[in-house]
Amino acid sequence: xxxxxxxxxxxxxxxxxxxxxxxxxxxxxxxxxxxxxxxxxxxxxxxxxxxxxxxxxxxxxxxxxxxxxxxxxxxxxxxxxxxxxxxxxxxxxxxxxxxxxxxxxxxxxxxxxxxxxxxxxxxxxxxxxxxxxxxxxxxxxxxxxxxxxxxxxxxxxxxxx
Amino acid sequence: xxxxxxxxxxxxxxxxxxxxxxxxxxxxxxxxxxxxxxxxxxxxxxxxxxxxxxxxxxxxxxxxxxxxxxxxxxxxxxxxxxxxxxxxxxxxxxxxxxxxxxxxxxxxxxxxxxxxxxxxxxxxxxxxxxxxxxxxxxxxxxxxxxxxxxxxxxxxxxxxxxxxxxxxxxxxxxxxxxxxxxxxxxxxxxxxxxxxxxxxxxxxxxxxxxxxxxxxxxxxxxxxxxxxxxxxxxxxxxxxxxxxxxxxx
Numbered sequence: 001x002x003x004x005x006x007x008x009x010x011x012x013x014x015x016x017x018x019x020x021x022x023x024x025x026x027x028x029x030x031x032x033x034x035x036x037x038x039x040x041x042x043x044x045x046x047x048x049x050x051x052x053x054x055x056x057x058x059x060x061x062x063x064x065x066x067x068x069x070x071x072x073x074x075x076x077x078x079x080x081x082x083x084x085x086x087x088x089x090x091x092x093x094x095x096x097x098x099x100x101x102x103x104x105x106x107x108x109x110x111x112x113x114x115x116x117x118x119x120x121x122x123x124x125x126x127x128x129x130x131x132x133x134x135x136x137x138x139x140x141x142x143x144x145x146x147x148x149x150x151x152x153x154x155x156x157x158x159x160x161x
Numbered sequence: 162x163x164x165x166x167x168x169x170x171x172x173x174x175x176x177x178x179x180x181x182x183x184x185x186x187x188x189x190x191x192x193x194x195x196x197x198x199x200x201x202x203x204x205x206x207x208x209x210x211x212x213x214x215x216x217x218x219x220x221x222x223x224x225x226x227x228x229x230x231x232x233x234x235x236x237x238x239x240x241x242x243x244x245x246x247x248x249x250x251x252x253x254x255x256x257x258x259x260x261x262x263x264x265x266x267x268x269x270x271x272x273x274x275x276x277x278x279x280x281x282x283x284x285x286x287x288x289x290x291x292x293x294x295x296x297x298x299x300x301x302x303x304x305x306x307x308x309x310x311x312x313x314x315x316x317x318x319x320x321x322x323x324x325x326x327x328x329x330x331x332x333x334x335x336x337x338x339x340x341x342x343x344x345x346x347x348x349x350x351x352x353x354x355x356x357x358x359x360x361x362x363x364x365x366x367x368x369x370x371x372x373x374x375x376x377x378x379x380x381x382x383x384x385x386x387x388x389x390x391x392x393x394x395x396x397x398x399x400x401x402x403x404x405x406x407x408x409x410x
Contacts, residue, residue, distance in 0.1 A: 051208025080283030
């Protein structure tokens, strides 16, 4: 019987469609893997944002990967507990930064209306002298920043908790 | 239709119709960042609606899909509040509408997370995280515009004066709500008023805007009586499914 570790390793080869340097495992959206028997594998995934258009694409990639490897996958989506950015692995954070996207930084209390935006180091030059351009970016999970030192505009993978 | 079903549709329809309204601004935002922000919010709202419609279709169990619920109902079968169907108007109107809605949705989802219905609680938990971003964004704009130039102050105050008559309907409750509250599934909306008013006041003070003086209130959306705007929204929203029935994306 195949081990669930083996399945996790397979899934780690499935890239996120929007941020291909991250695997779906790095991103923390694979919630559980259940090896039912030699063939049947049950995988539970969770969306990052409710409206994330990549969810279906991710499900399809996971399905394809498992079918390719001779399994019969069943994939279900679970909403609770809700995904948050703490579930992005350490390796995932390093990969994001190397790709030019600043990884999530713990934010100050969100209940305070005008709590300062978090200090996000520039993924290019590491300067902390950066500013938020918009808290919404090119995808639901990103905000738009600019570095005041090297002037590089960059994406910030915003902290969701 | 069961009370639970109606209850879910009321929440879902608010999200869908406001999401549709905001998506009208795709490519028409006042600045690229705002264009992206408003369409991001639209995407979250439509995502929330999708989860809710899927659940409603599941419990309805009559072979209906979430797409049927979103695209194939008639005007009087939509149960959204009148606020969310109001036209975008100028940017001030769009932002004030959003701010009033977000300020309501925040304590609503906070409370709905405690629902005894695990599926609803899960959707609320997820949606709450998104709503915090929406609320922050719309509140900041209300302050910036209210405390901005004479013109921007005038425009958002006018928007607030116009939209305020639709606010009370956000707290509308009837037998459906009563049953849901008794079963531990729904939220007693009356209990949310203090938190709502507190949040409203906080932003109003910072924005130098004032609460409209009138007491006039309009409602009807929750039981399917809408303003003339909803029909126009639906002609666009439903066009593809009406013109090409069962079309799959």
